[in-house]
Amino acid sequence: MKYPKTLPQAHKQLLARIIAELSQDPRIVGIGASGSFTSDSMDKYSDLDLVIAVDPAHFETVMTQRFELTDKVDGKVAASTGEHVGEPRLVIALYAPDAIHVDFKFVSLPDAAVRVDDTKVLWEREDCLTRVLSSSTHQYPQPDPQWIEDRFWIWVHYGATKIARGEYFEALEFLSFLRTVVLSPLALKQQQLAPSGVRKIEERLPEFAAHLQKTVAQPERASLIPAFEKCVALYLTLRDKEHVDKNLSAQQLCLDYFKNELTD
Incomplete structure (x- = not known):
């Protein structure tokens, strides 16, 4: 060898x-x-x-x-x-x-x-x-865009409740979850790269990593809200490049909830 x-x-x-x-x-x-x-x-x-x-x-x-x-x-x-x-x-x-x-x-x-x-x-x-x-070939598990869409707006609602309740560290952990499970895997998949979460994302997709920096927050309401908004914006951009059945009613309900509870 x-x-x-x-x-x-x-x-x-x-x-x-x-x-x-x-x-x-x-x-x-x-x-x-x-x-x-x-x-x-x-x-x-x-x-x-x-x-x-x-x-x-x-x-x-x-x-x-x-x-x-x-x-x-x-x-x-x-x-x-x-x-x-x-x-x-x-x-x-x-x-x-x-x-x-x-x-x-x-x-x-x-x-x-x-x-x-x-x-x-x-x-x-x-x-x-x-x-x-x-006898076989290796295959890195690929993110399922429909699986993500079916859950994403429930996750947005969950994040909003954590911020509204003042559970800021819980909200921070959830932002990390969205980066690792949703945003980075979709971005890597769309560039034909192994969708291995955020590992080496700075080297592999530096332009996307610059956007991802804006999803990193402090455990404070004023920092968490724009970080979650950036997660949503990045997801919508990534979703536009996938073929999924969009749950627009859930999207509107949860975005309205986020706005009414946190930004009005």
């Missing part, structure tokens, strides 16, 4: 330790890397995103022992599971001495075919992981 040119030396050394240790377990049949490793866009702040393919006959046992396996790699200082990101198969670990974050996603070998981005094989037994990966 040819490593990417951008792979930092500290990451390379840790990766060598991981492969050397995990490949000794006969239940593990392949190790792959994804994320910035596959796009050759790593830097010293990058994670190592690893796929650990397991013999299906031993997957359940390995899952119960996955912390023991990652503990064997020298330098581990902390680890937890990934339920908070919707992936309980994940072990998220931190390794000394260079404070490198590693995501170990343990999968039954056939399940390695289902993936959101490209995976490069680092090590395998008898080409088994290569064969599984070659």
Whole structure:
């Protein structure tokens, strides 16, 4: 396996330790890397995103022992599971001495075919992981414009009630939700880019990111109101580029509510 040119030396050394240790377990049949490793866009702040393919006959046992396996790699200082990101198969670990974050996603070998981005094989037994990966293509989940439209005006109403009630930090969190789930994914999709929330949005869509800055507020009524108004304006612009059944009655009701409660 040819490593990417951008792979930092500290990451390379840790990766060598991981492969050397995990490949000794006969239940593990392949190790792959994804994320910035596959796009050759790593830097010293990058994670190592690893796929650990397991013999299906031993997957359940390995899952119960996955912390023991990652503990064997020298330098581990902390680890937890990934339920908070919707992936309980994940072990998220931190390794000394260079404070490198590693995501170990343990999968039954056939399940390695289902993936959101490209995976490069680092090590395998008898080409088994290569064969599984070659049987399918990766597909990043795309935002559903109709799903968003069906919910957006309810979300606008919700945001208005938070501001009107004085729950300003709750409103701040909701603005972040709209940026991550609605605005950035739609903007990225429309530019044929992977719609990965706000990650690296400053680099990927700098002009859109400049507009997005106006949706960032302070926990104050006078700051939150224009930030929400900017979210609505950006959404309407993005929606015009999609084919959706517009809920104009809900749109009018919620915009009137926002105006009557907050701006009159």
